[in-house]
Amino acid sequence: MHCEVFGLYPYPFDYFRPNTLEEALVLAQGDGMKFLAGGQSLVPLLNLHVAEIKGVVDLQHVASALKFVQSQQDRLRLGALWTHDELSHSSLLGGRCPLFSQAAAFIGHPRIRRRGTLGGSIAHADPLAEWILVMTLLDPQLILASAKEERQLPFHDYLLGPMMTALSDDELITAVEISLPEKATYGFTEVSRRPGDYALVATALSVGWDRDRIAQADIAISGVSDVPRTFPSISRDMCQEYPSHGLVEHIKHAVEAAVDPPSDVLAGASYRRHLAGILVEKALHQAFDEMSNAGETAAKSIGKSEGERT
Numbered sequence: 001m002h003c004e005v006f007g008l009y010p011y012p013f014d015y016f017r018p019n020t021l022e023e024a025l026v027l028a029q030g031d032g033m034k035f036l037a038g039g040q041s042l043v044p045l046l047n048l049h050v051a052e053i054k055g056v057v058d059l060q061h062v063a064s065a066l067k068f069v070q071s072q073q074d075r076l077r078l079g080a081l082w083t084h085d086e087l088s089h090s091s092l093l094g095g096r097c098p099l100f101s102q103a104a105a106f107i108g109h110p111r112i113r114r115r116g117t118l119g120g121s122i123a124h125a126d127p128l129a130e131w132i133l134v135m136t137l138l139d140p141q142l143i144l145a146s147a148k149e150e151r152q153l154p155f156h157d158y159l160l161g162p163m164m165t166a167l168s169d170d171e172l173i174t175a176v177e178i179s180l181p182e183k184a185t186y187g188f189t190e191v192s193r194r195p196g197d198y199a200l201v202a203t204a205l206s207v208g209w210d211r212d213r214i215a216q217a218d219i220a221i222s223g224v225s226d227v228p229r230t231f232p233s234i235s236r237d238m239c240q241e242y243p244s245h246g247l248v249e250h251i252k253h254a255v256e257a258a259v260d261p262p263s264d265v266l267a268g269a270s271y272r273r274h275l276a277g278i279l280v281e282k283a284l285h286q287a288f289d290e291m292s293n294a295g296e297t298a299a300k301s302i303g304k305s306e307g308e309r310t
């Protein structure tokens with residue numbers, strides 16, 4: 001009685017722990033079945049009786065098959081069962097796309113980072129989740145498998161709204177495939193009310209380089225609209241520019257003018273707008289600093305006035 005009133009325990013459900021991926025996909029075809037990866041979102045929802053299911057397909061024994069990194073020149077394929085912590089500490093990933101460790105550091109607490117997975121976070125699709133922001137920025141192909149077929153879906157067609165996706169009930173996200181520019185640096189930063197909370201506003205950005213000039217840039221921000229959004233025309237303003245304080249100021253003000261955030265109990269619209277501006281500024285400095293630390297010549301360009309922008 002006590003448990004039912006306060007929702008401390010889930011309603012009863014069947015539990016399956018398959019040993020192969022094929023077996024997991026067949027089990028998932030059953031009515032009301034859910035995959036269980038790290039359990040860091042599903043279990044709280046079940047305990048609070050927000051979700052009611054017939055059974056779970058625990059991926060524990062198939063996790064090792066879905067923890068891989070395939071690195072090609074311009075492409076990276078990541079298995080979906082990597083935990084947040086493993087992504088944060090992978091040296092191969094750190095070398096190819098340090099954005100993953102930058103973002104993972106902001107996810108929840110150590111226990112959550114040790115258990116929660118990339119695929120679980122993408123499937124759960126919380127609009128303030130760090131991986132949802134990173135995926136919005138990088139727009140990877142998601143590799144989805146069911147007992148019937150395997151298909152690829154670009155992330156921009158996958159995320160339909162807050163916690164709404166194009167994933168079918170019996171489909172498993174097995175991997176994400178990311179196209180990476182040959183030479184890029186990244187920035188990721190966020191503000192939350194307390195350490196470990198979901199962000200109020202977060203920014204992820206990438207800067208591709210042609211020697212010491214910006215060849216290409218992308219900016220994504222969460223917490224200013226119902227799902228994270230990108231800023232293609234503002235990002236285009238950075239192309240062919242040298243990194244400079246003037247450029248950072250220009251982008252910061254352009255972002256502040258472009259966002260139209262909601263007010264809610266956690267933060268007002270004007271505060272979210274202000275955060276968007278300063279977080280973009282900080283993330284740009286991270287990306288530019290990373291470039292100068294890599295021994296490139298970007299450093300010498302920092303400090304050019306806006307008038308010197310080409």
Ligand SMILES: Cc1cc2nc3c(=O)[nH]c(=O)nc-3n(C[C@H](O)[C@H](O)[C@H](O)COP(=O)(O)OP(=O)(O)OC[C@H]3O[C@@H](n4cnc5c(N)ncnc54)[C@H](O)[C@@H]3O)c2cc1C
Pocket residue numbers: 034035036037038039040041042043044080081106107108109112115116117118119120121123124128129130131171172173174196197198199
């Ligand atoms: C206190 C707390 C704080 C948190 N803070 C943050 C935070 O700051 N930032 C953040 O991003 N997250 C946060 N989280 C959520 C955490 O990151 C989860 O790990 C993540 O959202 C879900 O990953 P999981 O592996 O635990 O998935 P699960 O909980 O196992 O599953 C979540 C959902 O995804 C489905 N699913 C799981 N894996 C797959 C797959 N490969 N393919 C298809 N469907 C799948 C499940 O069926 C379920 O519906 C927090 C969680 C808690 C409890």
